[in-house]
Amino acid sequence: MADCQLLLFEVAGERLAVRSSQVRQVWQSRLAAKSAQSVALAQALDLAPGSTRPSYEVAVRTPAGTAIFGIDRARDILAVAEEQLVPLPPLLRPLAMPCIKEGLIVDGSVVLVLDLCSLAATLWSAPADT
Amino acid sequence: MALGTDPQPGSLAAEVPHLVFSVGSERYALPLSQVTSVQPEAPITRVPAATPLLRGVMNLRGALLAVVDLAAALGLSQPDRGKGHVLVVRCAELEAGLLVEQADEVVSLNANATEPRLATLPSERAEYLDGHVRLGNSLVGLLRLERVLEAVQRG
Numbered sequence: 001m002a003d004c005q006l007l008l009f010e011v012a013g014e015r016l017a018v019r020s021s022q023v024r025q026v027w028q029s030r031l032a033a034k035s036a037q038s039v040a041l042a043q044a045l046d047l048a049p050g051s052t053r054p055s056y057e058v059a060v061r062t063p064a065g066t067a068i069f070g071i072d073r074a075r076d077i078l079a080v081a082e083e084q085l086v087p088l089p090p091l092l093r094p095l096a097m098p099c100i101k102e103g104l105i106v107d108g109s110v111v112l113v114l115d116l117c118s119l120a121a122t123l124w125s126a127p128a129d130t
Numbered sequence: 131m132a133l134g135t136d137p138q139p140g141s142l143a144a145e146v147p148h149l150v151f152s153v154g155s156e157r158y159a160l161p162l163s164q165v166t167s168v169q170p171e172a173p174i175t176r177v178p179a180a181t182p183l184l185r186g187v188m189n190l191r192g193a194l195l196a197v198v199d200l201a202a203a204l205g206l207s208q209p210d211r212g213k214g215h216v217l218v219v220r221c222a223e224l225e226a227g228l229l230v231e232q233a234d235e236v237v238s239l240n241a242n243a244t245e246p247r248l249a250t251l252p253s254e255r256a257e258y259l260d261g262h263v264r265l266g267n268s269l270v271g272l273l274r275l276e277r278v279l280e281a282v283q284r285g
Contacts, residue, residue, distance in 0.1 A: 014176055045178035091226050092187065092196040095180050095285055103187065103194050109173035110187045110194055 004085070006104075008076040008111065009058070012047040015075070015106070017113045024059040024066060026074050037062070037124050040070035044123060045097070060116040067120035080104060085113060098122060145238035150270055151217060152231040154206030158271045159239065159263070164219050168233045171214040181285045185229050188216065197227040198282055204255050221275045226282070239263055244272065257281075 005020040040054050041047075054070025085102045087093070093101075099119035103112045147162040174186040174197050185199040197216060201208040209231045216227040244261040248269075251259070258281070260272040 014178075047176070047178055086192070086194055089187070089194050089196045089225065091224050091279065091282065092177065092180070092184070092194075094283065095184065096177055097179050100178065103175075105189050105192060108189060110175040110189050112175060112177065112187070 003079050004082055006078045006080060006113065007058070007074060008078055008106070009056075009074045010072045011045065011054075012042040012072065014047060015109075015111045016041075017078070017104070017111050018058070018060075018116050019113065020077065022060050022116050024061050026056060026058050029054055029057050029070060037065065037120060038068040038070075039123060042070075042072075044069065044119060058116070060120060062117050062120045062124075064120075064124060067116070067124065069116060069119075078106070145240050147236055148239045148272075149217070149236055150234045150265065151215075152234055153200050153204060154208075154231070156204075156206060156271065157234065157265070157268055158273045159237070160217070160219065160273050160275060162236060164221060164275050166218040166220055166225070169216045169218060169227070171209075171212055171216055171229065173212075174229075181282060183282045188227060190218065190227070195225070195227045196282075197229050198278060200228045200230055200278070203258060203278055203281060205252060219275055221279055224279055226279060228278070237265060239272075 006017040007020050007023055008015060008017050054072060056071050056074055058069045058071055060067045060069065084104050086104065087102050088096055099115045099122065100112050101115065103110050148159040149162050149165050150157055150159045169190065172188050174188045176186045177184060183199055183203050185197045187194045188197050195218065209229065214229050215232050216229055217233065218225065218227055243263050245263065246261050247256050247259050248262065258274055258277045260274050262269045262271055
């Protein structure tokens with residue numbers, strides 16, 4: 001039974017998660033520090049994109065370098081069994097964004113797990129692995 | 131009824147159990163064979179950038195259930211958040227939840243009692259209905275589940 005760690009965070013009032021293996025660092029937003037690959041996650045996911053400015057940033061390793069996603073707050077680190085991560089239901093799979101393929105149940109409700117590397121590749125057209 | 135003869139008008143057609151439920155101020159029905167269970171509305175997680183016909187995903191005994199916003203599909207007012215019910219339905223190989231106000235009753239409906247769709251129905255609602263039946267003083271729309279799920283899949 002393999003364990004994995006998830007970073008649980010909040011964007012535009014929604015709880016989301018990312019595998020911590022994708023996360024390089026989490027820090028409070030820096031007004032001046034911007035990189036070419038930087039976006040508010042609320043905007044990237046079309047979740048109330050005009051809402052408050054992100055308070056935290058998550059740096060994610062990608063093949064093209066480091067991508068930075070703005071989030072509202074980091075909530076928790078969860079250690080879960082791999083079996084707790086369940087796939088999206090068949091009706092939903094073709095409708096969801098490619099970066100959302102699985103979820104888990106936390107405190108009785110669903111938390112979607114984002115593949116931020118996949119999202120970064122979509123947003124910034126990372127070169128394909130050879 | 132002898133084999134090989136057509137049923138005579140007014141003869142007994144099979145009575146099929148249907149679940150009658152409320153969406154907004156209107157009532158609809160589904161064959162009970164398509165309904166797996168009725169659940170109280172649990173917290174529904176929004177799915178980013180998904181079709182407005184999809185309210186989100188809900189925890190159903192540890193699995194993820196896609197919940198269709200039936201009021202949105204029918205152009206009706208939505209139930210207050212957290213106060214509705216979810217009909218867990220199955221059509222072909224697809225399972226989904228339909229968010230409704232409440233499940234009202236189970237009735238047996240006779241196919242001979244079906245009336246055609248009202249000509250005054252908005253077209254976006256008419257495509258989801260097979261017709262109407264009269265129950266007491268109200269008209270109950272016969273929902274075509276496969277049309278609803280097809281609309282969701284089209285996005």
